[in-house]
Amino acid sequence: MEEYHRHCDEVGFNAEEAHNIVKECVDGVLGGEDYNHNNINQWTASIVEQSLTHLVKLGKAYKYIVTCAVVQKSAYGFHTASSCFWDTTSDGTCTVRWENRTMNCGVSLCRPGWSAVVFRLTATSASQVQAILLPQPPEYLELQAHAITPG
Amino acid sequence: MARGLGVLVALPFPLPVGFNAEEAHNIVKECVDGVLGGEDYNHNNINQWTASIVEQSLTHLVKLGKAYKYIVTCAVVQKSAYGFHTASSCFWDTTSDGTCTVRWENRTMNCIVNVFAIAIVL
Numbered sequence: 528m529e530e531y532h533r534h535c536d537e538v539g540f541n542a543e544e545a546h547n548i549v550k551e552c553v554d555g556v557l558g559g560e561d562y563n564h565n566n567i568n569q570w571t572a573s574i575v576e577q578s579l580t581h582l583v584k585l586g587k588a589y590k591y592i593v594t595c596a597v598v599q600k601s602a603y604g605f606h607t608a609s610s611c612f613w614d615t616t617s618d619g620t621c622t623v624r625w626e627n628r629t630m631n632c633g634v635s636l637c638r639p640g641w642s643a644v645v646f647r648l649t650a651t652s653a654s655q656v657q658a659i660l661l662p663q664p665p666e667y668l669e670l671q672a673h674a675i676t677p678g
Numbered sequence: 679m680a681r682g683l684g685v686l687v688a689l690p691f692p693l694p695v696g697f698n699a700e701e702a703h704n705i706v707k708e709c710v711d712g713v714l715g716g717e718d719y720n721h722n723n724i725n726q727w728t729a730s731i732v733e734q735s736l737t738h739l740v741k742l743g744k745a746y747k748y749i750v751t752c753a754v755v756q757k758s759a760y761g762f763h764t765a766s767s768c769f770w771d772t773t774s775d776g777t778c779t780v781r782w783e784n785r786t787m788n789c790i791v792n793v794f795a796i797a798i799v800l
Contacts (some may be wrong), residue, residue, distance in 0.1 A: 542737045542757050545727065562761060563719040564761050567761060568762045570763075571763050571764065571765035572765050574765070575765045575766055575767035576767055578767075579767045579769055580766075580796045582769070583769050590768070590769055590770040590771070590775070590796060591768065591769040591770075592749060592766065592767075592768045592769075592770070593766060593767050593768070594751060594764065594765070594766035594792065595764065595765050595766070596762070596763070596764040597709055597762075597763050597764075598754055598761070598762050598763075599724075599761040599762070599763075600682070600725050600760075601760040603756040603757075603758040603760055604719065604724060604755070604756045605753070605755050606724045606725065606728050606753070606755075607728065607730075607751065607752065607753040607754075608725075608728035608729050608731070608732050608751070608752050609732060609749065609750060609751040609752070610732040610733055610735075610736045610749075610750050611747070611750070612736055612739070612740050612747055612748045612749075613747035613748070613749070613796070614747070617749070635722070635751065636792070637749050639747050639749070639796045644754070648765065651696065672685070
């Protein structure tokens with residue numbers, strides 16, 4: 528039986544749309560398959576390439592980073608984490624987790640804003656400089672950890 | 679607060695001139711060495727280890743003071759006879775954005791850290 532879980536954390540990002548795109552790609556590549564060492568290269572490459580192609584076809588002004596990890600199901604542990612330093616008002620991420628009887632697949636999609644990112648003044652900035660637009664360092668996105676643990 | 683357009687201020691960081699993958703690689707490798715060096719895979723600590731790796735890597739990269747956004751991902755896998763494979767693909771500006779991957783292993787685990795750097799264009 529194939530299951531998938533979703534974790535999306537984004538602002539102004541159509542997560543539902545991205546999630547459906549990625550899920551369809553994973554279903555299309557891994558659906559009905561068992562873990563096979565000979566095919567795994569091709570599968571992970573197909574998943575990221577197809578996902579990326581479909582996302583770009585949406586025609587939105589975004590850059591995309593898609594990563595995919597496939598792990599053979601076993602009693603052994605596998606853990607991933609990610610952290611981002613970007614503009615939390617425009618950038619976003621979405622993760623699709625998929626599994627079947629023999630393997631787990633995790634696909635993460637990061638979508639940083641394209642250009643002319645809007646920064647916000649903060650109390651810690653050089654506030655003595657009075658300006659309308661003062662570039663500020665992007666902010667940290669909270670840590671996202673995904674664990675696929677023996678069970 | 680001043681009103682009106684066209685007020686120029688000095689940028690707090692230099693404009694991007696291309697991603698220095700070697701520099702990022704060294705930073706990340708040091709972080710992984712510091713967290714996992716000498717350790718054996720331990721289910722109780724793994725959460726803390728992966729979190730430390732991404733946070734420390736990110737902190738050091740940001741300290742470089744360059745106009746980049748960063749995305750750092752880390753995967754740690756216990757060594758076994760079972761398969762593990764990752765892939766990534768990016769749609770970005772190939773002249774200014776970049777990536778680097780650090781692969782690290784010891785007797786009991788494999789660790790893969792990916793850094794993606796997106797140039798901030800003002």
